[in-house]
Amino acid sequence: MSVTLSDVANRAKVSPATVSRVLNGNYPVAAATRERVLRAVDELDYVLNGPASALAASTSDLVGILVNDIADPFFGIMASAVQAEMGCQDGDGTGRAGGEKLAVVCNTGGAPDRELTYLTLLQRQRAAAVVLTGDTVDDPAHAAAVAAKLARLAEAGTRVVLCGRPPLTAHPDAVLAALPFDNRGGGRALTSHLLELGHRSIGHVAGPAERTTTRHRLEGHREALAAAGLGGDRAGGGLTVHGPYDRRSGYEGARELLRREPGLTAVVAANDTVALGVCAALREAGLRIPQDVSVAGFDDLPFSADAVPALTTVRLPLQAAGARAGRLALGTEKPPPGRVAEIAAELVVRDSTGAPRTG
Structure with a gap:
């Protein structure tokens, strides 16, 4: 019933x-x-039923953009790029493919229940499209619940796009396109860079343990360590601490790593914001960057090149990925083959990494 x-x-x-x-x-x-x-x-x-179901068959001009934290530049850049596509016009001043859309940013705070609630609300509003950005919790039950919600949205005519998020394992046809970031490859490249410089005592201030992005970046880090013969405790988590994707996490994480391993020569941070906190803790401990300890971030956020020293990091094309997601959501770009197109990660070497100290 x-x-x-x-x-x-x-x-x-x-x-x-x-x-x-x-x-x-x-x-x-x-x-x-x-x-x-x-x-x-x-x-x-x-779900809507009876006479209301007829309304659900047609979509509105609303586009929902789900983000974990709009104050985080990682999400802000992608959301801005998606939203910019909603107002793009052709050279003659007329709107593209059905006219302009109203983009609404839904800030979940990383909470799984809020994510599901926003999807329900967007279904009520018969959203023309939904773009989910960033990672998700590494939980099969939540993944199944999200997939089921997206399947109902797709059935009602909503175009669903994932940007920087892993493809669905359940109901994969509910998603028009998935644009996942190569976080694993980026993590592997970053740690390999440090190993090639000669580092063997490398700490990792990772993101929240329950997030998919954290798992993938950490897997890449550990793959590089294992390839260099550095398994055991280091590859298994002895030099890894977890925390939020914020500056305080980097600061506290670096202090904990120094407590565990006073001879630490390099730190990989969960992202560039975390890397700033790492740098602050190292300076407070009287350590120079990179002469005493090298530091690397991830994402290549706008401030990374202007940090002192400039951060070595992994560049993710956040603006380009968001713009592409926006075009897919509007229907002005064709979906990729197989509905999945992985976004490459690029190592960017700057002044915050160097060869380890000797003596």
């Missing part, structure tokens, strides 16, 4: 009118009440 609006109201302990207001967004509702209604919608998997 289909779930009704009344069923949602009963689960949320509100009136059907309140449920309607939350779903339509046409009347102010208290934040706690709104959250309760949306939780009930997710728990019951409520």
Whole structure:
């Protein structure tokens, strides 16, 4: 039996009118009440039915862009590039392929439940397209839930694009295109660079352990160590610490690595922001970069070249990837063969890495 609006109201302990207001967004509702209604919608998997289903067959001018943290330049750059494509026009001033779209950035904070809630809301609004950026939690149950949501969006005519995110394993046809970053290859190239310089005591301040990007970058790092014969404790995590993708994590992570291994000669950071925190901790400890300890980041964010010293990092073409995702979402670019096109990572060597100290 289909779930009704009344069923949602009963689960949320509100009136059907309140449920309607939350779903339509046409009347102010208290934040706690709104959250309760949306939780009930997710728990019951409520979908439009009856006369409303006819509306779901046609999409709106809305495009949803899901990000983990809009304050993080990694996501901000991609979201901006996607949004820019929504307003692109042909030379004669007319909108492309169906006109301009209204792009709405949905900030999940990296929370799996918020990601699912935003997908439900975008389904309610009959979004023309949804672009999911960045990584996801490394959890099969959540992956299956997201895949099921995206499948329902696709069935209703929404164009779904993944940008910098692994392809779906379940319901792969729900996604028009997936543009994953080669995080594993980038991690391998970065650590190989340090090994070629002569480093053998290399620490890793990794991202949150439950994120797919963290796992892939760490796998590349460990592959390079193993290829150089540095297995055991170092490859298994003895010189690895985890934390958020922020400066404080880099600072605290570097201090912990120095406590574990006073003879540390290099640190690979989860991203460029984390690398700044690493550099601050090393300077506080009286260590020079790179004369005493080399530091490398990841992503090649805009400030990386202007840091002192300039950061060695792995360049991900965030703006180009976001723009391509936007064109795919609009239908102005054809999907890649097999619906998947991996985005290459490029090693960028700057002044923050050098040969290890001797003596």
